[in-house]
Amino acid sequence: MTGKKTTKPSPRERILEAAEELFYREGIRGVGVEAIAARAETTKMALYRHFESKDALVAEWLRLMAAQDEAVFDRLESEHPGDPRAQLLGWAQVIAGRLSEGYRGCPLINSLAELPDKNHPARQVIEAHKARHARKLAALCTLAGIPEPEAAASEILFVLEGAQVSAQCMGAAKVGERLMRIVKAIVDGKGG
Known part of the structure; x- marks a missing residue:
C-alpha cells in the first residue's frame, strides 16, 4: 500500500472549521458551543480548553x-x-x-x-x-x-x-x- 497517511486536523483547527461553517450558515447567536463541539467531533470541554469562551471563539473566527x-x-x-x-x-x-x-x-x-x-x-x-x-x-x-x-x-x-x-x-x-x-x-x- 503506497497511499499517503493523512493527519486529522487538530481539535483547535476542527473547532475553528466547525465555527466557520456554523456561524456563517446559521449566525453567531443561532449556534451554541454544543453544536460546534459536535460538528468538530470533540467535546465542549475541549472547546473551552482552546477558547476561554464562545466570544473568544467568535473573535478568533473573525480574525481569520x-x-x-x-x-x-x-x-x-x-x-x-x-x-x-x-x-x-x-x-x-x-x-x-x-x-x-x-x-x-x-x-x-x-x-x-x-x-x-x-x-x-x-x-x-x-x-x-x-x-x-x-x-x-x-x-x-x-x-x-x-x-x-x-x-x-x-x-x-x-x-x-x-x-x-x-x-x-x-x-x-x-x-x-x-x-x-x-x-x-x-x-x-x-x-x-
Missing part, C-alpha cells in the same frame, strides 16, 4: 476571516505591482466573484448585526479590520491619482459592502455586474 481578506490585498499587490488601479478593480472583481446563488454575504458584515456591544471583542476585530480596509482603499485611490481619494475610497467601500448584502435578495449576477460598473466609474474618476 479578516486575515483572508488581507491576504487577497497582498495577492493583488503582488499580481499588479505599482498598479493601484488594477488592485482596486481586482478587489472589486474578487467581491463580484464571491456573489453567487447561496452566498450569504461577508461574515464580518453579517456579524455586526449580531454584535451590538461596541466593547465585544469580536466587534472590535471587525471594526479594526474595516478601518484597515478603508485605509488601504484610500491609499490605493491616492496612488491611482483619483480625485478626492478619501471620498472615492468611502464610495467604493460602500458599494462593495452594499453589493454583498444586495446579492442575497437581488440575484448575484446582476449585482456583480453593477458592482463592477460602479467601481470602474469611481476609479476612472467619473463618480459612482
Whole structure:
C-alpha cells in the first residue's frame, strides 16, 4: 500500500472549521458551543480548553476571516505591482466573484448585526479590520491619482459592502455586474 497517511486536523483547527461553517450558515447567536463541539467531533470541554469562551471563539473566527481578506490585498499587490488601479478593480472583481446563488454575504458584515456591544471583542476585530480596509482603499485611490481619494475610497467601500448584502435578495449576477460598473466609474474618476 503506497497511499499517503493523512493527519486529522487538530481539535483547535476542527473547532475553528466547525465555527466557520456554523456561524456563517446559521449566525453567531443561532449556534451554541454544543453544536460546534459536535460538528468538530470533540467535546465542549475541549472547546473551552482552546477558547476561554464562545466570544473568544467568535473573535478568533473573525480574525481569520479578516486575515483572508488581507491576504487577497497582498495577492493583488503582488499580481499588479505599482498598479493601484488594477488592485482596486481586482478587489472589486474578487467581491463580484464571491456573489453567487447561496452566498450569504461577508461574515464580518453579517456579524455586526449580531454584535451590538461596541466593547465585544469580536466587534472590535471587525471594526479594526474595516478601518484597515478603508485605509488601504484610500491609499490605493491616492496612488491611482483619483480625485478626492478619501471620498472615492468611502464610495467604493460602500458599494462593495452594499453589493454583498444586495446579492442575497437581488440575484448575484446582476449585482456583480453593477458592482463592477460602479467601481470602474469611481476609479476612472467619473463618480459612482
